[in-house]
Amino acid sequence: MPSNETFVIAAYSITWVVLLAYLAYLMRRARGSRAEYDRLTAGPESGR
Amino acid sequence: MTASQPSREPRIAAPARTGIVLGLAGFAAVVVAQVHAILTSPAEADMGHLQKIMYVHVPAAWMTFIAFFVVLVYSVKYLWRRDENDDLLAAAAAEVGAVFNGLTLALGMIWGRPTWGVWWAWDARLTSTLVLFLIFIGYLALRAFVDDAGQKARWSAAVGAIGAINVPIVYMSVKWWRTLHQEPSSPSTLDPAYTLGLRLNAIAMLILTIYFIRKRYEIARVERASEHAAQAAAMGTGGR
Numbered sequence: 617m618p619s620n621e622t623f624v625i626a627a628y629s630i631t632w633v634v635l636l637a638y639l640a641y642l643m644r645r646a647r648g649s650r651a652e653y654d655r656l657t658a659g660p661e662s663g664r
Numbered sequence: 665m666t667a668s669q670p671s672r673e674p675r676i677a678a679p680a681r682t683g684i685v686l687g688l689a690g691f692a693a694v695v696v697a698q699v700h701a702i703l704t705s706p707a708e709a710d711m712g713h714l715q716k717i718m719y720v721h722v723p724a725a726w727m728t729f730i731a732f733f734v735v736l737v738y739s740v741k742y743l744w745r746r747d748e749n750d751d752l753l754a755a756a757a758a759e760v761g762a763v764f765n766g767l768t769l770a771l772g773m774i775w776g777r778p779t780w781g782v783w784w785a786w787d788a789r790l791t792s793t794l795v796l797f798l799i800f801i802g803y804l805a806l807r808a809f810v811d812d813a814g815q816k817a818r819w820s821a822a823v824g825a826i827g828a829i830n831v832p833i834v835y836m837s838v839k840w841w842r843t844l845h846q847e848p849s850s851p852s853t854l855d856p857a858y859t860l861g862l863r864l865n866a867i868a869m870l871i872l873t874i875y876f877i878r879k880r881y882e883i884a885r886v887e888r889a890s891e892h893a894a895q896a897a898a899m900g901t902g903g904r
Contacts, residue, residue, distance in 0.1 A: 617777075618778075620714045620778055623717070623777065624713055628698065630774070631724070635691075635872065642880060642883065649890065653886050653893070656894055657675065
């Protein structure tokens with residue numbers, strides 16, 4: 617069986633993979649939704 | 665009338681910089697808290713360095729509970745007031761809660777294998793946590809498959825409110841039944857050498873959870889505004 621340290625490293629690695637993957641998903645979805653909103657309304661918001 | 669007609673609804677503002685600051689602060693806090701916990705906490709008498717998994721597993725479980733509590737509050741609020749923003753906030757918290765719930769289960773399995781000798785056991789804590797996860801996967805699937813916004817909001821508010829009732833069952837499961845899982849880890853049940861590390865990691869994860877829910881809610885509002893704009897354009901009302 618792998619050593620205890622291997623399980624600790626696996627736990628922290630999975631934590632970071634999940635957190636960063638979810639962040640990347642949110643960023644991509646935010647960009648997509650904003651672009652769609654701008655397309656459907658008055659185009660990119662100006663004067664802000 | 666084309667889809668590019670301006671909507672008469674107030675425009676959704678661009679994301680505020682406070683959100684970005686909160687996200688950066690959350691990730692920085694998690695890094696600092698984890699480094700502190702790994703470097704300063706001594707090896708535990710029985711588990712050795714495996715104890716360090718507690719600093720990610722327990723905060724992930726707490727964030728699951730907090731996110732699903734938010735689902736409960738805003739689902740009930742939606743059923744009471746029928747404000748679609750309450751529905752969107754509940755859905756945002758449900759998605760974030762499901763992410764942390766899945767992470768909690770994965771980390772528990774990684775901790776369980778060297779400690780108990782098995783990846784999974786059908787004990788009360790593990791099973792009730794899995795049931796909680798499946799309820800909220802069902803919640804998200806329901807939202808994905810129901811088209812009518814009002815129906816989606818009503819049904820998911822009902823599922824969210826009922827599903828969140830499972831949270832106290834998960835928490836109390838180690839007290840109500842004889843389980844393989846240990847008693848809940850908290851500053852009151854831990855050796856003082858581990859409490860600061862747990863507190864720091866929980867606070868860091870809480871900042872990140874608030875950021876995730878806030879960001880997901882922001883996205884949901886923009887998507888809902890797009891749906892309204894598209895409907896208005898299709899009906900030729902110019903956004904009303």
